[in-house]
Amino acid sequence: MxxxxxxxxxxxxxxxxxxxxxxxxxxxxxxxxxxxxxxxxxxxxxxxxxxxxxxxxxxxxxxxxxxxxxxxxxxxxxxxLSSDAVLHPVQQAFIDHDAFQCGYCTPGQICSAVGAITEAASGWPSAATAQERPVGSVALTEAEIRERMSGNLCRCGAYVNIVSAVAEAAEAAREAGR
Amino acid sequence: MKTFRYERPTDPAAAIALVAGDSGARYLGGGTNLVDLMKLGVETPELLVDVSRLPFGEVEETGGGGLRIGAAVRNSRLATHMLVRERYPALSQALLSGASAQLRNAATIGGNLLQRTRCLYFQDVSKPCNKRRPGSGCPAREGVHRDLAVLGASEHCIATSTSDLAVALAALDATVHLAGPAGTRSLPLTDLHRLPGDAPERDTVLRHGELITAVELPPPPRSARSAYRKVRDRASYAFALASVAAVLNVRDGAVHEVRLAFGGLAAKPWRANGAEEALQGRPATEDSFAAAVRTELTACRPLRDNGYKVALAERLAVAVLAQLAELD
Amino acid sequence: MTTLESALGASTARLEGRAKVSGTARYAAEYASEGALYAWPVPAGIARGEVTAVHTDAAMADPAVLVVLTHDNAPRLRPVEDRTLALLQSPHVAHRGQYVALAVATSLEAARAAAAAVLVQYKADHHDVVLTEDHPGLYAPEEIDGLWPGTREHGDFGGAYAAAEIRTDAVYTIPPLHNHPMEPHAATAVWDGDALTVYDSNQGSTAVQHTLAQLFGIDAGQVRVVSEHVGGGFGSKGTPRPNVVLAAMAARAVDRPVKLAVPRNHMPAVVGHRAPTIQRIRIGAGSDGRIRALAHEVVTCTSTVGHFVEPAALPSRMMYTAPNSRTSHRVTRLDIPAPSWMRAPGECPGMFALESAIDELADICGLDPVELRIRNDTEVEPDSGLPFSSRHLVECLQEGARRFGWHERDRRPGIRREGRLLIGSGVASSMYPVIIFPSCAAAHADPDGQYRVRVNATDIGTGARTVLAQIAADALAAPLGRVHISIGSSDLPEAPLAGGSSGTASWGWAVHNACAQVRELVERSGGSVPAGGLSASADTTEDIKSGQEYARCAFGAQFAEVQVDTDTGEVRVRRLTGVFAAGRILNPRTARSQFIGAMTMGLSMALMEASTMDPEFGDHAERDFASYHVAACADLPAIEAHWIGEEDPHLNPMGSKGIGEIGIVGTAAAIANAVHHATGVRVRTLPIRPDALLPHFAHFA
The missing domain is CATH 3.10.20.30 (Beta-grasp domain)
Incomplete structure (x- = not known):
């Protein structure tokens, strides 16, 4: 062996x-x-x-x-994540919200956000989720996004814009899922 | 990282035989702790036996209303499991407060319980450490120990357990099922991990080749509420400075049933039996909570820079119990 | 002809945004080179002494390992000023973690294992690594960092302080801090004969080019340094670091391309850090809060191999009226890794101390801390006596107070409760001086209406690429889409580093001049561009000498609201608002990100960042992200950054001041002041973690 x-x-x-x-x-x-x-x-x-x-x-x-x-x-x-010339909605949201500076943590942030949006849509709670019995999916409030995205450090400190980018992409995914 | 062989047997017996027959063999679950330590040179297995795909991936209801959790269940799956959230909120909270979503998606329940205790000197192979190299000394006692143990430590080792899961399981009276070359056995979770004593190299009572196959939870005590709370240096993605898991049932203003466990204070999840005894039948007030917890914490032996943990643990436990008793 | 919307001042999205979000932006370790090898360094296991033997047999036993370089067999380097770059040149060990060997192998796994298998023996000497306020080695340097006098005295501090109606006297302590950019320092080196190409992660590749040429005894023209994308630096990549020197040495030794990325847990020892400071501040004031006497005395340390001194008393020479003052630095050389630049060196730690002391003074005087700062505003820089070219500190304080809702604040500490939480708010001023270095740039007009602009600027995440294109478009009076900017390679016209918040002003000035000349050439040729195109280049060495009859500085004000858990001592920042006056803001989108990002790093410094110098071993104990905590997403509240319009003709053609660092200056003080307002506890030692507050909370049952 x-x-x-x-x-x-x-x-x-x-x-x-x-x-x-x-x-x-x-x-x-x-x-x-x-x-x-x-x-x-x-x-x-x-x-x-x-x-x-x-x-x-x-x-x-x-x-x-x-x-x-x-x-x-x-x-x-x-x-x-992107096919041909079209960026994934999370990638586009990161550009639209200027959610990065040096770009080094960015691919990880984006993959993490894609995962986080799926997890929330599947009803997975986070440490920021209230304890009541959950229904269908968890709405990605700012507090939810902050907690769920905490496994991705950004030393440039683009968190504020990352949160708004993820919020927009999550909302778009929700709309599309309806 | 040293080279190693890799095997992924398809049945548990084969896995156990492989590890039992090779003193350099280790089980591999999600790898989130083991691979980290292998990169640091702290762990140097010659053979990894991958047990992550063995048939231990289910969460099942037991006859009496408890749960049997397969050791290969991923932390995130258990944390989000509907029965866990309904019956054992402290367990779900503990899991969700641990590490990051990415790590919870990879880590297994068995692997989480068997993660090594934490200490900066243990992780640095250029320094002495009794856990890594028995007899080499413990620089942490005089050195950097703000995060380290105040309970149950020895002159040989003051490392801390970092599993949030284990703290909740300790408070929930969980049982650990093991399989090994000599057959199967079961242990209360509180007996799985050991205090360092004069053999800090051994984190648990497992024998070589023994494998955690499942964790079993008794039915939650009726009318009791449970919670887990963790204090750390940042709001998320950090180890506990101190944590508390508690189960509390108050009847007519008095403590009818209480179970309390601390994390971040010792080399194992610290079930506070003394505090539980002291609280039995007492009025459910902050004063009696504080008095009982203080009894438990008199055993603390803080060092130069970790004494704050004693006050922190006390205040945290009182706050959690008060919250469960709805005193606010 | 249609009127062009000025590119300058527009919220242009980052030009490299698409590359960064799609994973195609390449960083230093990501250039595929045929047959590239991997190098992994071996850190010293003692804090001071000599390497007596290096046993490489075990490492070399793996056929994947080509060589282990040590001081015995490594290529010889010529001396350069930065002695931390004399890598593997002698057996002397000046600090723990200094590199003493380098394993080179065909795979990353083999290189790492080989490095771990190298056995180094030492003769260890006694080491001295811990800074204390009475360290016997403390001395007062005449000059610090070759730029400033170590000590300055004005008037009679002692007399004025003794005579003052109100006196404060306190010591503020900051632990060692680490830059930790997300991209570790990395390089890929490729030799072709005597010509060297390196892909390197740095803040200024012109300096890397010249240093490599010196080290290897070749012409700068033979060295090409490419730094197209850089994953952050925060000062730690401002000078060439071991990654690029070792990669080039190894590549030379084995005559193949070599990649090297500094392992994260080596970084605290080999890429610089913010030195710890112990700062005593004494203020003598009238009961009206007007400062009569100010002493800011800094005790810090440096290494035996470097000379950098954290110039933390500088802000007290510039901030407030102080007719009698003393600002001084005392430093001791310890057997520690070399401290270096970390975002706003001097200003950042210095303003934590000064702005905390000002808050204490306001407290004693019973004055609102915004009002107290306004009363001590000055139109001339107290130290030099020069007038400020522009100074809108008061406006920043007032605008920030308005936006934050400051005036509803009850000054009394420790009285706002929400359940088990205490709530408070705090304010601090921000400042960062204007720094401009000489730069070159070139611009070229093509006949088809396209423009090519070249300057060896570095975009470490600031948005430099984008704003320089905007400056070019503005000077060319051309649409941004026709401007093609090239940065990040030493093939381009020489330029200074991305540091000292100087980049946009320095590079931009050269870009502006080159482009203005091209525009003039195009106009002179009747608006059409001949077949060969039209070119111009600029060198701003002379231009930047203007404006020096003024003190030039950006100012700001930051307001923080915190909650403190009375059970656990956990502090969370709820709101952070910054207002800055930094000249003309050239790209609001990327500027806002700079302010917010630096304030985020300031929050991190206030609440969690801490490194401990281990007395026994001589290293920073917290060397990874699990033990050296930097703020995570959950720590960050809504942060607002605003600015007030500032027209200042004494800066540069764009009218801008640097904005990369001012955001971290004052944040920690604003948060500490808010913690005091919330709890009544004055924390003078950072960071403010539960153990800092719990001992004061016994009374909250």
């Missing part, structure tokens, strides 16, 4: 077969093996969120996921 393993993942809707060092994280597989450098390495220890991607639809820190453990998984990175 060696220390490399063949792994097949579906990344941004394309099947990718890789022979990887067992030590390789999903983050390093994306950045160093697949040229998908949109996903950023901020801390490499699950403490900043810059590496956030969607794994089987759920947002996770790709720096703490061993790629070898993800055989068969579906991964969506920031590069996979």
């Amino acid at each position: 060696g220390t490399t393993t063949a792994v097949t993942m579906e990344i941004n809707a394309e099947s990718c077969a890789l022979d990887l060092d067992n030590r390789t994280t999903l983050l390093d597989a994306l950045r160093e093996h697949l040229g998908l450098t949109g996903t950023k390495k901020g801390c490499d220890h699950g403490q900043c969120g810059a590496c956030t991607v969607l794994v089987d639809g759920l947002r996770m820190n790709s720096c703490l996921l061993l790629a070898v453990a993800l055989d068969g998984a579906q991964v969506t990175t920031v590069e996979g």
